[in-house]
Amino acid sequence: MIVNFDLNGEPVSVEVEPNMSLVDMLREELGINSVKKGCELGECGACTLLLDGSPVTSCLLLAPQVEGCHVTTLEGLEKNSLMIDLREAFIENGAIQCGFCTPGMLISSYALLRDNLHPSAYQVKKGIEGNICRCTGFTKIIEAVLDAAERITPE
Amino acid sequence: MRPTPSFQYHAPKTLEGAIELMGTLENVKPIIGGTDLIPQMKEGVFSPDHVVDLNNVAELNYVREDNGLICIGATATHNQIAASDAVKKSQALLDAMTMIGSPQIRNRGTITGNLINASPAADSAPPLLVHDAEVVIRSIDEERIIPLTALFTGPKLNCLEQNELLTEIRFPTPPVNSASAFKRIGRRKAFTLSVVSAAAYVEMEGERCVDARVAFGSVAMTPIRASEVEDMLEDKTLTASIIAEACLAARNHVHPITDVRGTAEYRKDMCEVLLRRALEAALERVR
Structure with a gap:
């Protein structure tokens, strides 16, 4: 399926499997490497980013769940x-x-x-x-x- | 690490659409915050063929006061609930909403998920139990409203059928002569699971307590009310000795187990301590 969202101020469109996590989509498909994979269970916070302005752990979101959302990572705040x-x-x-x-x-x-x-x-x-x-x-x-x-x- | 095997992802925009998907798809799981469900899917506890995302159902996202009831829609997050005007009237729930999880979890997680997950340690349960909360459950065929106590059927078990959605949590607006508090102990202070938790609610007429409600987490198969302890507080002036007696008695009305987070004996000790702290905090707030 295709996911469309705003990444650090730029519109992006990515083809993903529904069971891909947001952190994997960012690292593997979009080259965003500031989000780190630690526990992958929402415990460690290494993959934290801003979803519509609020900090969330990107290992606990499915990639399709950011459809239409604003995603901000460290790269976007340089x-x-x-x-x-x-x-x-x-x-x-x-x-x-x-x-x-x-x-x-x-x-x-x-x-x-x-x-x-x-x-x-x-x-x-x-x-x-x-x-x-x-x-x-x-x-x-x-x-x-x-x-x-x-x-x-x-x- | 991915939830495996893969599944079909559905994002309905209306409640009717969500209920229809839940009623017609096989091996289906609803998702909201996913803060419990995603780890469980990664660990293989659940392997649904279909995932129905409720986050786009606008009509489920609210916290409001309506006709003497405080109503929390299924997709309201912990932080959204904590920031709402309506929930300022329940200090116990507000306490829990600022303690549960971490900022990241509170931005994503919901009371609905916390209750459905049905952990005996769920921090949103004791405050809602002392408010006599009910939950609204919808399916294609019917709407049913049950007391929160009936939702929990065992550790990690709830009474929902596969085709049902929990759509609302609600409880009567606490009267102005009442107050409540929630206290817990964990292995550490930050981002932790409760080893024991306690909520207390008191309604006062002058110095006399006319209604007392007490609930505990992590000390039985489910979060529980302790009505025998409540009876010891009602129609009394809550002096230090009355409170001490009730807190001591609480030890006999809980059934904790020994596990990695604490021993049964320690949990009984902490029930006594936490109930006293919760009652004292509630009394402080009502004055």
Whole structure:
């Protein structure tokens, strides 16, 4: 079957089997590699993207379910000012070890800061509770998100 | 990892269309959030020949207050429910909607799926049980409305026939002199399954509790109400000693098992603790 949707601002049309997951369609058919395949059961958050603006795990969606939807991945936010602040804060705070969880962490953190410019440390933890860092670098990640919030906060 | 074997995918736009597909197709599964169903299909628990996606059925997507009832349509997500004005009147359900899963799961998952999955640990069940919730079930032939307690028939088992859809969850709007709370304990705080959960609802006239309702998760074959405990709280002033007695008694009205998440004895201990916390939180809110 054919699925038509908006990927990072561009209309795309892809031929898929109905049992293909969204993460597989993005990686195998569309060359979107920021969405990582970790658990493939919705537990680890490595495949997180924005579906019509809300963070979801793309391993838990069937490809045909995004018909007519807006899908945004890290690739589509490369020039976004909030994402640039987050990316720099992650680098400067050492919030990356192996890097496998990073795209998902950035997407979840982006959605959090977009909706809440002044999160508490607890709210940051709640915001990334669906993303697992198996290097256990959570402290640096939380510090990086709080640092990014400082950068975007107007004086 | 894919759901295998493959299936035919259907995306009806109307409820009538969805019900007709459910009634005419063989080996069919409805999907909404898919947060339980997709992993189950990947692991081979379910291998449907047809999947009916309800997400495009606009008439199933609502949370509203209607004639003294709070009504939740089948496709309303946890986050959508948490953000609705109607559900602000049930603090216990609101508590559960912010604790269940993760942001990603709450953006996609639904109460409908959480209930249909029928896990004894389903976090949306105890709050809905203390609100005396009913569920509306539709098929080609009929509409039936049953109490939520009748939906659960065992661990991971529900009473729906293959051709039926759960279309709405509803419960009476809680009166202003009432309040509720939901508490749980997991193996960790973030994104976890409940080892034990408890919901409490109290309706007060001055210092006297005129209606008390108590429900637990993960301590029996299904989520349960504990009417014997409720009787110990009703028509009483809820002093610390009355609450302590009722919470102690709760241990005798639950039937937990020992599993990977906790022992039966620990679960009984936690029923006592969580019920006290839930009652205290509800009383704090009603004042």
